[in-house]
Amino acid sequence: MFAPEKDVQSYIHFGLYALQHRGQESAGISISDGSDIKTKKKMGLVSEVFQGDTLENLSGYNAIGHVRYSTEGDSSVTNAQPLTITCKLGKISIVHNGNLKNAKGLRKRLEEEGTIFQTTTDSEILAHLLAKSSYNNIIDGLKEVASMMKGGYTFLLMTTDRLIAFRDAHGFRPLSLGKVDGGYVLSSETCAFDTIGAEYVRDISPGEMVVIDKQGITSTTLLEPKDPSLCIFEYIYFARPDSNLIGKNVHLVRKELGKELAKESNITADIVSGVPDSSLSAASGVAEALNLPYEMGLIKNRYIGRTFIKPNQEMRELGVQVKLNPVNATVFGKRIILVDDSIVRGTTITNIIKTLRDAGAKEVHILISSPPVKFPCYYGIDTSSCGELIASKLNVEEIRTEIGADSLQFLSIQGMVRAVERVPGLNENTGYCLACFNGEYPVTEED
Numbered sequence: 458m459f460a461p462e463k464d465v466q467s468y469i470h471f472g473l474y475a476l477q478h479r480g481q482e483s484a485g486i487s488i489s490d491g492s493d494i495k496t497k498k499k500m501g502l503v504s505e506v507f508q509g510d511t512l513e514n515l516s517g518y519n520a521i522g523h524v525r526y527s528t529e530g531d532s533s534v535t536n537a538q539p540l541t542i543t544c545k546l547g548k549i550s551i552v553h554n555g556n557l558k559n560a561k562g563l564r565k566r567l568e569e570e571g572t573i574f575q576t577t578t579d580s581e582i583l584a585h586l587l588a589k590s591s592y593n594n595i596i597d598g599l600k601e602v603a604s605m606m607k608g609g610y611t612f613l614l615m616t617t618d619r620l621i622a623f624r625d626a627h628g629f630r631p632l633s634l635g636k637v638d639g640g641y642v643l644s645s646e647t648c649a650f651d652t653i654g655a656e657y658v659r660d661i662s663p664g665e666m667v668v669i670d671k672q673g674i675t676s677t678t679l680l681e682p683k684d685p686s687l688c689i690f691e692y693i694y695f696a697r698p699d700s701n702l703i704g705k706n707v708h709l710v711r712k713e714l715g716k717e718l719a720k721e722s723n724i725t726a727d728i729v730s731g732v733p734d735s736s737l738s739a740a741s742g743v744a745e746a747l748n749l750p751y752e753m754g755l756i757k758n759r760y761i762g763r764t765f766i767k768p769n770q771e772m773r774e775l776g777v778q779v780k781l782n783p784v785n786a787t788v789f790g791k792r793i794i795l796v797d798d799s800i801v802r803g804t805t806i807t808n809i810i811k812t813l814r815d816a817g818a819k820e821v822h823i824l825i826s827s828p829p830v831k832f833p834c835y836y837g838i839d840t841s842s843c844g845e846l847i848a849s850k851l852n853v854e855e856i857r858t859e860i861g862a863d864s865l866q867f868l869s870i871q872g873m874v875r876a877v878e879r880v881p882g883l884n885e886n887t888g889y890c891l892a893c894f895n896g897e898y899p900v901t902e903e904d
């Protein structure tokens with residue numbers, strides 16, 4: 458956020474709360490009063506990292522913040538963001554959402570040239586590329602090096618007196634621009650604007666760079682835009698339902714996914730339930746389309762957080778067990794249609810079906826509001842090998858047996874795209890990345 462007349466500390470702090478669902482491992486803030494950048498970051502949730510006196514001495518009119526979901530490099534405080542460096546371009550602080558497809562190659566080349574990395578993240582690569590660029594100003598430096606990075610990335614950079622933002626040429630990860638109290642704010646999701654009372658202005662386009670300073674805001678093309686490929690999994694699972702991505706409300710998209718799924722299914726039951734939180738919108742769409750009662754079959758312990766984005770399988774399994782409990786009175790003796798938004802590793806659904814059966818459910822029919830996830834993601838979701846994806850090893854019937862469901866149905870790829878396109882947005886021509894469902898990768902190593 459950049460607001461010359463304000464201390465932006467609390468805006469960034471509360472904005473990060475709104476984005477907590479995007480990363481739960483570490484949180485951090487860099488802030489500048491125009492003369493120096495101060496950075497505070499630690500492992501933990503926003504509420505754990507910024508408490509007591511941690512926010513003291515953090516004041517200024519220019520700031521960036523980050524919540525980390527690790528996709529490259531281990532989950533450690535060394536890898537926490539923002540990453541603040543000092544180089545020939547001055548002091549720069551960097552935050553990154555996404556994942557560089559060519560991170561390993563770039564790191565190897567830089568290391569061979571003598572670069573000493575402080576972290577094991579892909580995000581640090583930009584810092585070194587910039588420091589080694591042939592220019593002495595950050596904007597020209599970025600123009601020179603940005604195209605060396607392939608994959609999915611949204612970056613925010615701050616110097617003491619400037620805020621810079623850009624998205625990769627395909628626009629895998631979202632970024633929106635807002636206005637508040639005489640300043641500008643940028644966020645991966647619009648839900649943070651609502652939290653801090655900011656007004657939504659527009660989304661940043663794929664390949665676009667915006668620079669904000671005391672003179673105002675300027676926009677340039679940093680990278681020639683390529684086929685727009687917004688991550689469709691943002692709509693399915695990752696983003697918060699109250700956010701709008703390219704103007705499409707996430708809750709409404711999920712509801713349409715549920716309606717489309719209901720159309721493709723021929724199951725009937727006594728009640729429809731969702732798996733809290735992320736599938737509740739889709740479940741309400743299924744119930745509405747099938748004209749069946751929508752019931753609370755499971756309750757989520759709100760202190761556990763998301764399990765899919767935890768950094769290892771042991772933590773994910775423990776998390777699921779503690780997180781979801783059946784509402785016995787609702788499920789006992791019932792034929793249930795249970796809707797979830799996705800089956801990725803299969804950790805969640807296997808556990809829940811058992812829980813529902815133990816609670817006396819008569820039949821458990823599973824409807825999934827996305828197609829089977831068969832292919833790894835290299836652009837910012839932490840599923841980088843086929844081996845961990847249940848649908849890359851087993852067909853639908855084998856998955857049904859493995860998870861112990863009475864029936865199992867996934868949404869078709871065409872149904873998913875139809876549902877997303879049906880919801881009005883800002884740019885109807887935007888395309889989506891579907892690679893984890895269809896194996897067609899918008900960016901490969903050779904690009």
Ligand SMILES: O=P(O)(O)OC[C@H]1O[C@H](OP(=O)(O)OP(=O)(O)O)[C@H](O)[C@@H]1O
Pocket residue numbers: 694732733734735736762763764765766797798799800801802803804805806
């Ligand atoms: O097949 P899996 O590997 O288990 O992954 C998929 C599950 O994880 C996600 O929920 P999560 O609990 O992370 O988030 P939520 O609380 O927002 O629903 C998602 O909604 C599925 O339930």
Ligand SMILES: NC(=O)CC[C@H](N)C(=O)O
Pocket residue numbers: 479480525526527528529530536553554555556557578579580837
């Ligand atoms: N979730 C993210 O955006 C991750 C950013 C970066 N790839 C990291 O692992 O730190």
Ligand code: SF4
Pocket residue numbers: 609629687688689690691833834835836837838890891892893894
């Ligand atoms: S592969 Fe899947 S999760 Fe990754 S960016 Fe594409 S749609 Fe999103």
Ligand SMILES: [Mg+2]
Pocket residue numbers: 732733734735736798
């Ligand atoms: Mg979920």
